[in-house]
Amino acid sequence: NIKACIFDLDGVIVDTAVYHYKAWKRLANSLGFDFTEHQNEQLKGVSRVRSLELILGWGGVTKTPAEQEVLATQKNTWYMEMVNQMKPDEILPGAKEFILICRAAGIKTALGSASKNSMTILDKIGITNLFDAVIDGNKVSKAKPDPEVFLQGAKELSVEPEECVVFEDAIAGVEAAKAGHMKVVGIGQPGVLDADLVISGLDKMTLDKLFKL
Numbered sequence: 001n002i003k004a005c006i007f008d009l010d011g012v013i014v015d016t017a018v019y020h021y022k023a024w025k026r027l028a029n030s031l032g033f034d035f036t037e038h039q040n041e042q043l044k045g046v047s048r049v050r051s052l053e054l055i056l057g058w059g060g061v062t063k064t065p066a067e068q069e070v071l072a073t074q075k076n077t078w079y080m081e082m083v084n085q086m087k088p089d090e091i092l093p094g095a096k097e098f099i100l101i102c103r104a105a106g107i108k109t110a111l112g113s114a115s116k117n118s119m120t121i122l123d124k125i126g127i128t129n130l131f132d133a134v135i136d137g138n139k140v141s142k143a144k145p146d147p148e149v150f151l152q153g154a155k156e157l158s159v160e161p162e163e164c165v166v167f168e169d170a171i172a173g174v175e176a177a178k179a180g181h182m183k184v185v186g187i188g189q190p191g192v193l194d195a196d197l198v199i200s201g202l203d204k205m206t207l208d209k210l211f212k213l
């Protein structure tokens, strides 16, 4: 009996991954190395701190925790310059529509994101008021694939984990949902995500598919 849908942000509602990639690439270049779009895939759904660790590893660069803090802040400044330009037309096809369909059907909606910038992004694209709860990188201590972010979502919505469906584009996010005993719809290519259902985008989602999970 499904009572709530929990949506990841980056890759599900908006494609901020391209902005993350540009900002991280700029940071790597400033340190004298580069990384590929393929490597960038590994950063999806991963926290800011962990992303930086991975990137420094690729470049064979060692930095102290204090230096890492400075670098992460620099990347975030560049990232936010792009986020601040975001407009409502950047919402991915069908995302807003499906969230509205859920709400009209009495299904609760929450955001479950690793990002510490989720409130700014939701505000820029104008959908802050479409969520009964927003759980993001500011509220949780354990990153996906730990289920904390989604379990916290269920708690704030006052529903059981088994009554939730998570929508995720990242492998770590799909794992997190499963670890939290939730159903999960993967957004992406079939074969990559080990989800209960995989669709190319929320424009392909319906209540019928939701209730058949």
Ligand code: B16
Pocket: 008, 009, 010, 011, 017, 020, 043, 044, 045, 046, 047, 048, 051, 076, 112, 113, 114, 115, 116, 117, 118, 137, 170
């Ligand atoms: P921030 P999601 C994640 O968002 C991104 O996929 C990931 O690439 C990023 O590092 C992470 O948020 C943290 O973002 O630096 O803004 O706190 O997919 O969980 O919505």
Ligand code: MG
Pocket: 008, 009, 010, 011, 012, 044, 045, 168, 169, 170, 173
């Ligand atoms: Mg994501």
